[in-house]
Amino acid sequence: MIINHPLLGPRDISEFVYLGDSSLLNRPDWDNKKSEENFYKYLYLRKNIAGIHKELWFHQQGDRSWLVVTRNTLTHEIIKVELATDVSKNLE
Amino acid sequence: MKYNFLKLIKEAFNNNDGWEKTWKNPTLKKHYDIIIIGGGGHGLATAYYLASEFKQKNIAVLEKGDIGLGNVGRNTTIIRSNYMLNENEAFYEFSLKLWEGLEQQINYNAMVSQRGVLNLFHSDSQRDSFIRRGNSMLINGADAELYDVDKIKSIYPFLDYNNARFPIKGGLFQKRGGTVRHDAVAWGYAHAADKLGVDIIQNCEVNGFKVTSGNCVGVETNKGFIKAKKVGCAVAGSTSLLMSKVNMTLPMESHVLQAFVSESLKPIIPGVITFGAGHFYISQSDKGGLVFGGDIDGYNSYAQRGGMDCIEDVCESGLALMPIIGKARLLRTWGGIMDMSMDGSPIIDNTHINGLFINAGWCYGGFKAIPASGWCFAHLLAKGYSHSLSENFRLDRFKNGYMIDEKGQGAQPNLH
Numbered sequence: 313m314i315i316n317h318p319l320l321g322p323r324d325i326s327e328f329v330y331l332g333d334s335s336l337l338n339r340p341d342w343d344n345k346k347s348e349e350n351f352y353k354y355l356y357l358r359k360n361i362a363g364i365h366k367e368l369w370f371h372q373q374g375d376r377s378w379l380v381v382t383r384n385t386l387t388h389e390i391i392k393v394e395l396a397t398d399v400s401k402n403l404e
Numbered sequence: 405m406k407y408n409f410l411k412l413i414k415e416a417f418n419n420n421d422g423w424e425k426t427w428k429n430p431t432l433k434k435h436y437d438i439i440i441i442g443g444g445g446h447g448l449a450t451a452y453y454l455a456s457e458f459k460q461k462n463i464a465v466l467e468k469g470d471i472g473l474g475n476v477g478r479n480t481t482i483i484r485s486n487y488m489l490n491e492n493e494a495f496y497e498f499s500l501k502l503w504e505g506l507e508q509q510i511n512y513n514a515m516v517s518q519r520g521v522l523n524l525f526h527s528d529s530q531r532d533s534f535i536r537r538g539n540s541m542l543i544n545g546a547d548a549e550l551y552d553v554d555k556i557k558s559i560y561p562f563l564d565y566n567n568a569r570f571p572i573k574g575g576l577f578q579k580r581g582g583t584v585r586h587d588a589v590a591w592g593y594a595h596a597a598d599k600l601g602v603d604i605i606q607n608c609e610v611n612g613f614k615v616t617s618g619n620c621v622g623v624e625t626n627k628g629f630i631k632a633k634k635v636g637c638a639v640a641g642s643t644s645l646l647m648s649k650v651n652m653t654l655p656m657e658s659h660v661l662q663a664f665v666s667e668s669l670k671p672i673i674p675g676v677i678t679f680g681a682g683h684f685y686i687s688q689s690d691k692g693g694l695v696f697g698g699d700i701d702g703y704n705s706y707a708q709r710g711g712m713d714c715i716e717d718v719c720e721s722g723l724a725l726m727p728i729i730g731k732a733r734l735l736r737t738w739g740g741i742m743d744m745s746m747d748g749s750p751i752i753d754n755t756h757i758n759g760l761f762i763n764a765g766w767c768y769g770g771f772k773a774i775p776a777s778g779w780c781f782a783h784l785l786a787k788g789y790s791h792s793l794s795e796n797f798r799l800d801r802f803k804n805g806y807m808i809d810e811k812g813q814g815a816q817p818n819l820h
Contacts, residue, residue, distance in 0.1 A: 313711055326713040330703045330818055332657065355815050356655040356746045356802040360644035362706045385658075385704045388711070 315381060316393050320374060327373035333358055334366040334380045337400050362386055368396060407511055426591055427598035432605050435631040436464045438785055439623060441610050441646065442639040443467025445476035445586075445771065446763055448593035448604075449778025450638060450785070452510065455600035457779065458786035463602045464632075466625065468609035472590030475640050475770060478708075478740035480663050480685060480697045482676055483772040484521045484581035485546045488537040491796040491808045492749060493544040498793055499776030500546070500580060506775060512592030514584050515690065520675035521581030522551065524563075524725075526570040530680055534576040541578070549577045560677065562728040570681035570724065583676065583687050583695075589774060612649045613760065620760040636761040636785050638777075641706065641741025643764040650757060654764070655746040655802045657817040660705040660739040661697065661768045662714055666732040668692030682721030686729075694732060696722060700742060700768065702818040709739045742768050748820030749808035752781050752790065753799040761785055762799065767820050 313325045340350035362385055369379045378396035383389065415422050438454060440447045443465045454460040465471075483503050485496035507514050525534050538548035552574050553565060565572045594604055605627075612624040613635065622631040639646050641658040673688040686696035698718035701710040715737060723730055745751060745765030750773065752763050763781045766773060780794035790797075801807060802815075813819040 313713075324713065325703075325711065326717075332704070332817070352803050353653075357653045358644070358655070358657050358817075359648075359653060360657050360704065362645055362658075365704055367704065383703075385706050388705065388707055 313388055313390065315369060315379065315390060317371065317374070317379065318393055318395055319377070320371075323371070323374060325369075327371060328369045328379075329372045331368040331370060334368050334396075334399065335359075336368060337380075337396065337403060364391065407513070427594045427604050430603040430605070432608065432627055432630065433464070433603065436603070437462040437632070438464075438634045438636065439630065439632040440465045441623065441635065441637045442474075443471035443590075443594070443604060443606065444474045444638065444640060445589055445593070445774040446640070446766070446777045446781070447636075447638040448590055448597060449774050450636060450763070450781045451602045451604075452593045452597040452600070453779045453782035454786060455597060455602050458782050460782075460786050461601065463597075464630070465597070465602060465604045466608045466610055466623070466630075467604070467606050470606050471594055471604060472587055475740040475742070476590045476774070477587050478663060478738055479586055479768075479771040480687070480695050481583045481586045481689075481771065482521065482581070482685065482687065483516075483584055484578055484676075485772075486521065486523065486537065486541055486548065486576065486578050486581065487810060488540045489808055489810055490540070490544065492810060493540055493546065495776055495780075495793045495797075496772065497541075497544050497546045498779070499773050502775030502779065503584065503772075504580070506592070510592045510596035512588065512595050514588040514592045516582070516584045517690075518580050518582040519687070521578045521678070522556065522560075522675060523576045523678045524556075524572050524680045525575060526573055526681045528573070531573055538576050547578060547580050549579065551575045551577045559674065562672075563677075563726050564724065567724060581676065583689075586771065593778070610646065613757075615650060615757055615760075619758040632759075634759045634761065634785055636763060636781060638763040638781065640743050640764065640766065640770065643743050643762070647755075647762065650755075650760070652755065655799075656765050657704050657744050658706055659700040659702065659742050659744045659818060660707060660710045661700045661742050662710040662718070662737050662739045663695070663697040664715070664718065664734060665689070665736045666694040666729070667735045669694065669732060672728070677725070679721055679725040682717075682724065684718060684721035684725060686722065686726075693735060694729060700744070700818060701739075706741055707739070708741060710737075742766070742770075744817035744820060746802055746815045746817060747807040747809040748811060748813065748817075750777070750797050751799050752777065752784060752794040752797045754784065755799070767817075
């Protein structure tokens, strides 16, 4: 697979490290009565989607930026690549 | 039909016309006592042990395609019991013991070959950790031997012992480990289960479950609704998809693992070797092909095929270990979808719905686990409570903090 880095252009995936579902950007609030349950879900449970999946990739052998890649897990087709900092700004 | 030597001689003079089908093609009934979803190794083994050991009747195995075309036919066929944690080691040792008696029990030649599994180590600290693992294996009744370099040289003279970065310092050897003909495992269990009256229904895809007041009462399939008292799911990489029908979110990700076969070569590798510095394992099939594999590709996938970067990485690891295979040509590669759990260990448990049971999370260790997994899952389905060997493989262990993390990697499925 080739990931089209928003700043650096097309790069081979061997330069990247995969973390997982981009819901990991949404870290639960620790100061909450349900935080134990929320952190259990955050840490261990995954939707594991067959189809369009948003996921976190780290450009370890490159500019060390975190990317949110939208990819089809059935075909490996990459649909969209964004900087994770941009995505998390929109979360707030 | 029983397979034996006399039958073989008879058929040799009979133009091989007298062989019956290995398993029947039964018509689907409207009601079963127990339905197993998934006609792979685990599902078929479960059905077989339900019928043979736990004396259950009226059992069906539903498979969306043809049996044996999933992960049971897409692996590197290695069996071993060389784990460290007690929860795992006792279970896998039980599995290895079942492998040893399998062929006589199911009357099918699965080509179980205990040719020995050698795990190489490349540093002093790795030697210490392998010795510790060997001791753990011995405590749990398995066999383990520590081989020094001279001993390994006498078996495998062609390894790169003096590699500048990863010199070989020795190995942990399990003599009783080895390989099994993977397709024959599926066919053999299907044959034996069929003989005991299990209905093996192919091309029957389950699309949902019928749940009334907290009880699972049947499954919706492409061949209509089928009533069942108990339903067991053993669908490997598709587990998250199947269980999402009852709104379950599971602690697992589906990843693709590739395996490789070279062209046929003269016998050179008598056993199974694993490289301790990269992730690479290799054996030679009876047809002569080198069968090898490495890491999973590392990203969520349902595609049953992987990428070139992973092929390159596996081949590099292979060449670092044994430069002799450099001129062998790669014949085939294929991918299977692994149900990678959050701690790298499996789940054999009931669910929040009565009568619905789950067998999943085998990561890429599912093949060697087939007999014990089938046995323990059958125990759970028949008796309603866990077998002592699988009582730690619980679905709620992630919530309660009782993870079984063999490698100590944490909740990161692509590192297990």
